[in-house]
Amino acid sequence: MSASSVFKIIAVDGGAATGKSSTSRAIAERLGLMHVDTGAHYRTLAYALLNAGADTESADLIPALLASLKLNTTIIGRSALLSINGHVPTDAKIRSPEVNSNVSKFAAIEAVREFLFNYQRSQADVAREHPGFNGLIMEGRDIGSIIFPNAEHRFFLFADEATRAARRVKDGQTDSIAERDKRDSQRKTAPLVCPEGAIRVDTGPLSLDAVVDHICGLITRA
Ligand code: DC
Numbered sequence: 001m002s003a004s005s006v007f008k009i010i011a012v013d014g015g016a017a018t019g020k021s022s023t024s025r026a027i028a029e030r031l032g033l034m035h036v037d038t039g040a041h042y043r044t045l046a047y048a049l050l051n052a053g054a055d056t057e058s059a060d061l062i063p064a065l066l067a068s069l070k071l072n073t074t075i076i077g078r079s080a081l082l083s084i085n086g087h088v089p090t091d092a093k094i095r096s097p098e099v100n101s102n103v104s105k106f107a108a109i110e111a112v113r114e115f116l117f118n119y120q121r122s123q124a125d126v127a128r129e130h131p132g133f134n135g136l137i138m139e140g141r142d143i144g145s146i147i148f149p150n151a152e153h154r155f156f157l158f159a160d161e162a163t164r165a166a167r168r169v170k171d172g173q174t175d176s177i178a179e180r181d182k183r184d185s186q187r188k189t190a191p192l193v194c195p196e197g198a199i200r201v202d203t204g205p206l207s208l209d210a211v212v213d214h215i216c217g218l219i220t221r222a
Pocket residue numbers: 016017038039040042043103104107108139140141142143180181184
């Protein structure tokens with residue numbers, strides 16, 4: 001088997017608007033990987049919980065609501081999307097100001113993280129069993145630390161505040177990234193950290209193409 005045909009897992013972590021999604025999507029295209037955005041998992045779940053009347057202040061009521069939600073995967077192109085009870089909500093729905101301001105509060109609730117843990121790990125098998133994928137690239141906050149600590153490649157993306165705020169404005173989104181990062185880094189369970197041994201990449205001064213070239217080079221030369 002040649003090195004490029006060995007199934008590999010690539011973990012990409014970092015704060016909000018550090019370029020994880022665009023970078024991971026482009027790497028998936030270039031290297032023939034399945035792409036999973038776990039931020040979208042937390043957003044989809046937050047959207048479903050808000051619709052079911054959940055409130056981040058009443059965490060004890062959440063396990064009963066979670067029990068009514070069935071998780072599945074829909075593959076579109078190279079992206080594996082989370083469906084809940086057979087439904088994949090649109091991007092506009094999971095990136096609304098309401099979801100933006102609640103998602104990291106739901107993500108700090110232990111029952112919510114436990115609910116997604118096995119599902120997220122199972123995505124490696126989805127990629128292995130689906131024809132045409134050489135591996136999996138998964139992005140989030142705890143991928144290299146908790147979900148796939150033994151991934152073949154682990155990267156941690158970061159960028160200066162001004163660049164990140166400008167990226168959100170360009171996306172047309174209302175989002176308090178500093179506040180979310182603070183909550184994501186300070187929570188008890190699976191906080192946002194640079195996993196030990198992960199390669200740090202400063203995306204602030206680089207174009208998307210330059211970040212993708214750099215990371216693909218590190219993956220293919222390894
Ligand atoms: O990547 P994003 O900004 O769309 O993520 C939305 C929120 O989801 C983020 O503020 C924290 C949470 N999240 C998490 O706790 N763990 C992950 N692996 C991915 C996202």
